Amino acid sequence: MKYLLLKHYRGGPEPVIGYQPLDQWAPDRVDAHIRYMRDFADRLVGTGEFVEAKALSPEGPFVPFEGEGRPPVTDGPFAETKDLVAGWMIIDVESYERALELAAELSAAPGPDGEPIHEWLELRPFLTGFPSVGE
């Protein structure tokens, strides 16, 4: 079963809501955070559960269709970033429980104080075209 792990800029639940941007952290905390992400992905490659991971540029415009032959008038980018997607990872796992477990593990990446940042991760199952039958 494939799942999309969506990472936003929204931080985590109270009381650890929000934290300074990465470049304001102490350098060794930055390293630890980046290393955690990388090690996590490497481990999933090892177990065969890793499909893909991508990071996104922090901002981009919204683009609507404006009518045939008319150039789109873009909106944004917006200053409010917490709902924006920062990046994603796609995993292919045995069960929903395993997907939850991995999402929680990724959310435990070390923050500016070295403790887990507890950030929200959105877990979205892929539509595979086949009903997924439990045992």
Added chain:
Amino acid sequence: MDTSLIRELVPAVIGVLVRRGADFASAEDAVQEALVRAYETWPHDPPRDPKAWLIAAAWRKFLDAVRAESARRGRELTVDAEPPDGPVPDADDTLRLYFLCAHPTLSQPAAVALTLRAVGGLTTRPIATAHRDTAMIAEGVTVLQTALAPDRLGDYQAQAAIAALHADARAAAETDWVQIVEWYDELLAIAASPVVRLNRAVAVGEADGAQAGLTALADVDPGLPRYAAARAYLLERAGDLDGAATGYAEAARVATSLAERDHLTRESARLRQAARR
């Protein structure tokens, strides 16, 4: 004096000179002059590497000849004539010359004549005697020269010179930045582009100090990729740690790859910490 060795080397040496930008006739003249010098010096002072010796000597002769004409032909040719001395490439160009001599645009007699001259090392006269037609050889030489040196003038050569200067340095600190700046100046004169301007500003920062680099950067479009990173780097070297930290954070926001973004974020974090001390 091993004449068979020399006959073997001459085509390869001509090939190297042509590839470096010499025209075929001048390359041949230069090699002839180098051979005269070889006959004078080799008997009492044999070179360790005859091919490298011949290439160096012929190249010098070629440059001398070009310099004699340069007042008339001006700046651009000077650029062309002065690629840096580098290690002699180990590759033998003979095979390449041979294939070019068999270029389909050549008539068969011209191809044969040209092969005898360029690869076989025979001079024009015995070949012409055998074929009784120097025009064919001239035709072949023109084709050969065009094929070997498609864009020998201009930005290609300046870029090659810059790459060679970087390659020559065992470490960034040992780089000949002053000469690199000179080549960027040449490059700007031939083919100005925002990227060349940005690269030049970084080189100026190394050659003349970070402040000079920042001044040079004032001419560069700030929207250019890596402009922010280059500016942050120069700010750090100029001692403005706060400005550099902010600059690196800005560069991280516009980075186009995750590896680049991670690196720039780290640099920003490092400088914020350094600025706090």
